[in-house]
Amino acid sequence: MKKHRQYITSNVQMNFIPQNFWGILIYFVFISVGFFGIASAEKPASVLILPFNVHSDQDLSFLRTGIEDMLYSRLSMESKLIPLNRKKTRQALKDLPGLVSDETAVVLAGKLQADYVLLGSLTVFGETVSTDARLIDVQTKLPLVVFHKFGENRGEVVRHIDLFTLQIEDKLFGRRDDTARPSVESEKKASLWRSQNFEVEIIGLSVGDVDGDHRKETVFISENRIYVYRYADGRLESIGEISGQQTDKFIGVDVAGINNNGKAEIFITNVQTRLGRVRSFVLEWNGSTFIRIKDNIIFYFRVLNIPGQGKVLMGQKRGVDKIFASVAFELQWSGDEYKPVKEHVLPKHVNIYGLALGDVKNNGQKMILAYTLYDYLMLLDKSGREEWKSGKPGGGSATYLEVEEDSRSKISDVKEMTRIYLHQRIHIADIDNDGKTDVIVVNNHDKARRLLGRTRLFSYGLIECLAWDSFGLSQKWKTRELDGYLSDSAIGDFNNDGQNEILVSVVAEKGSSFGKPKSFIVSWDLALIGEPQ
Numbered sequence: 001m002k003k004h005r006q007y008i009t010s011n012v013q014m015n016f017i018p019q020n021f022w023g024i025l026i027y028f029v030f031i032s033v034g035f036f037g038i039a040s041a042e043k044p045a046s047v048l049i050l051p052f053n054v055h056s057d058q059d060l061s062f063l064r065t066g067i068e069d070m071l072y073s074r075l076s077m078e079s080k081l082i083p084l085n086r087k088k089t090r091q092a093l094k095d096l097p098g099l100v101s102d103e104t105a106v107v108l109a110g111k112l113q114a115d116y117v118l119l120g121s122l123t124v125f126g127e128t129v130s131t132d133a134r135l136i137d138v139q140t141k142l143p144l145v146v147f148h149k150f151g152e153n154r155g156e157v158v159r160h161i162d163l164f165t166l167q168i169e170d171k172l173f174g175r176r177d178d179t180a181r182p183s184v185e186s187e188k189k190a191s192l193w194r195s196q197n198f199e200v201e202i203i204g205l206s207v208g209d210v211d212g213d214h215r216k217e218t219v220f221i222s223e224n225r226i227y228v229y230r231y232a233d234g235r236l237e238s239i240g241e242i243s244g245q246q247t248d249k250f251i252g253v254d255v256a257g258i259n260n261n262g263k264a265e266i267f268i269t270n271v272q273t274r275l276g277r278v279r280s281f282v283l284e285w286n287g288s289t290f291i292r293i294k295d296n297i298i299f300y301f302r303v304l305n306i307p308g309q310g311k312v313l314m315g316q317k318r319g320v321d322k323i324f325a326s327v328a329f330e331l332q333w334s335g336d337e338y339k340p341v342k343e344h345v346l347p348k349h350v351n352i353y354g355l356a357l358g359d360v361k362n363n364g365q366k367m368i369l370a371y372t373l374y375d376y377l378m379l380l381d382k383s384g385r386e387e388w389k390s391g392k393p394g395g396g397s398a399t400y401l402e403v404e405e406d407s408r409s410k411i412s413d414v415k416e417m418t419r420i421y422l423h424q425r426i427h428i429a430d431i432d433n434d435g436k437t438d439v440i441v442v443n444n445h446d447k448a449r450r451l452l453g454r455t456r457l458f459s460y461g462l463i464e465c466l467a468w469d470s471f472g473l474s475q476k477w478k479t480r481e482l483d484g485y486l487s488d489s490a491i492g493d494f495n496n497d498g499q500n501e502i503l504v505s506v507v508a509e510k511g512s513s514f515g516k517p518k519s520f521i522v523s524w525d526l527a528l529i530g531e532p533q
Contacts, residue, residue: 044082045172047075048089048114052133053099053233056124063122063154067161071118074165080173084114099233102136102143109138116144118168121233123196127153130193131160132234135168145171146497148234150192192480193495195236195521200225202505202519203399206303207492208255208264211239211285215496218521219255219266220488220505224248226268226283228290231495236521242283242290249273251399251422252353254303256311259333265293267301267313271401278318282338294338299331300324302352305491307359307428307437308366313338314352323401323420324351347384349373354395354423361468362436369439371395371423377441377473388472394464395424396444398456398485398507419454427491431465431500431526439466439473440502442486461486463502463524479524484508487519491526500526 049071054064072083092108093100100108100119109117120133128151135145147164151157205220210228217239218229224244229236244250252269259265266283280297283290299315306312315338316328328351329340346355347370354371360379361367367387368380375393378386400419427440444461460481466473482504490503501523511517 044077044080045115046082046084046113047116047118047135048084048105048109048112049075049086050089050093050100050105050117050119052119053121054124055121055233055235058124060122060124063124063157067120067122067157070158070161071165074161075118075168084112088112102134103141106136106138106141109136114138120147120164122157123234124154125194125196128194129154129157129160130234131157131164133164135171144168146495148193148495148497150194193501193523197508198227198519199516200227200519201507201510201517202487202521203250204253204488205490205503205505205521206253206255206266206488207490207494207503208257210255210264210266210290212263216493217255218494218503219253220521221250221253221268224250226250226253226266226290228266240290244268244270247272248279251401252301254301254313256303256313258311258313258331258338266290267303269301276402294336297338299329299338300352302355304352304355304357305427305429306357306366307430314344314355315340316346316352323403328352345384347380351423354426356426356428356439358428359437360428360439360473369426369428371426375423377426379473390473394441394443396442396446396456396458396461397422397424398458398487421456424486425489427489429491431491431502436467438476440464440489440491441466442489442504444486458485460484461504461506463489463504482506482522494523502526 049068052064052067054060072086075081075083092112096104096108102119105117105119115138117136117138118133120131123130123132130148130150132148134143134147136143145164145167147167149160149163151160200222202220203222205218207216207218209215210217210219215230218231218236220227224246226242226244228239228241230239249271250268251271254267255264256267257264263285267280268283269278269280271277272279278298278300280299280301281292282294282297284293298317302314304312304314313331314328315331317325319325326346328344328346330342330344331338332341349372350370356369357366358369359366360369367382370378370380372378372389375395377390377394379388380386398421400421403418403420424442428437429440430436431438431440441464442461443464444458447457447459448455460483462481463479465476465478467476485507487505487507491500492503493500494503495501503521503523505519505521507517507519509515509518
């Protein structure tokens with residue numbers, strides 16, 4: 001069959017060549033048109049390279065110039081890609097005020113007849129550096145390559161630019177030889193990103209699209225204030241802040257679209273400090289500001305991301321004589337209320353904080369994973385029977401509720417209060433897309449080993465990924481240790497690059513009469529995270 005095909009092709013080619021002058025002329029015109037058509041199709045694409053924005057308290061203009069030089073040098077591929085003239089670019093930028101947005105960059109590139117536009121930023125904190133950049137297709141106005149890397153010193157900027165240009169070449173022209181690419185091992189350190197400092201003690205955080213524009217926002221809380229930020233140019237930019245009352249104590253925040261109107265609600269679990277009553281509320285963006293769509297709700301809130309079910313809003317009431325009732329509810333939006341639709345009887349000492357549901361064993365069975373009263377992880381079947389418990393405590397939280405001790409045997413009339421510490425979130429998901437369930441937990445190191453009933457002395461924290469084997473949950477990988485206390489965690493696409501990240505809030509310093517509190521937010525790329533054990 002193969003020889004037969006070759007024979008037919010050969011015959012067609014020979015018979016196609018005309019035997020007269022006009023035929024020969026037409027033939028060569030046809031060939032010429034085809035040739036020049038191919039040549040024009042292979043015309044090099046053009047890219048408008050805009051100067052990077054540099055965020056720093058020092059004059060680092062030399063870095064900006066160096067980045068520009070590297071980009072022009074590495075992206076000058078005469079047969080494939082040509083940067084627009086640098087002088088022409090600077091002339092066009094003279095009429096543009098301040099920082100250039102993506103939309104403005106696309107318009108400018110269109111006027112200059114460029115196929116692509118490249119822009120980015122550099123954020124420097126002390127010696128650390130964060131590089132953010134993107135390549136946008138001018139015709140579709142969509143980003144083709146979104147890049148963000150963190151480095152522990154300024155010298156890593158060179159490696160960042162190399163990685164970025166390699167990603168551009170991969171996207172536009174196909175993969176280069178692997179020998180020319182940095183190894184995954186060398187990229188692991190660059191998977192870490194750090195935000196600017198905030199002069200608050202972050203208690204909780206969550207991620208979601210709160211304004212319905214298909215971009216995610218990061219929402220975090222202090223004791224009685226809510227902060228809404230969006231990632232842009234390597235840092236978090238404020239969208240809005242909402243104050244509570246002086247008597248409020250916010251203990252949790254969750255972001256999820258439960259009422260299905262295209263915008264995610266912000267669920268704030270609030271306990272009034274004076275009376276200890278649960279008075280939670282829900283915020284929603286109305287197009288110009290955040291308003292309370294429901295107030296004075298008597299439920300503690302927690303959103304669980306249940307594999308196969310999605311985000312589920314859980315609610316639990318305060319007990320008659322204890323912090324938590326023994327029953328939790330799945331809540332759904334109905335009419336104009338969040339109403340209980342399903343009841344869950346929880347095992348003793350288990351509440352919606354530090355609770356997760358999922359196929360932990362990878363056997364098709366949904367099970368309960370929760371922390372015990374003293375922060376040991378335990379796996380329970382649907383009936384509440386314990387199947388496994390960790391050999392050492394994990395998690396560790398500084399957020400607590402207070403309950404009055406039984407004073408019947410006490411002589412003094414002074415009320416004694418006991419602190420009930422809430423548990424860290426547990427995330428169950430297949431984060432590396434290998435078809436198996438992973439468990440993500442925060443571990444904070446308590447120097448007092450939880451021996452002090454009313455105090456937690458956390459010195460550092462890290463994130464662990466656990467996976468089930470024949471003996472139980474064992475460590476798959478862990479992140480580097482971060483000084484301070486990891487107060488909350490989330491999994492989501494907080495920087496809108498199309499990939500989920502692990503996000504944690506870190507309390508570096510607690511506020512006191514000697515100084516203000518200091519917190520920041522850290523993220524890891526899921527594809528590059530961890531230190532295999």
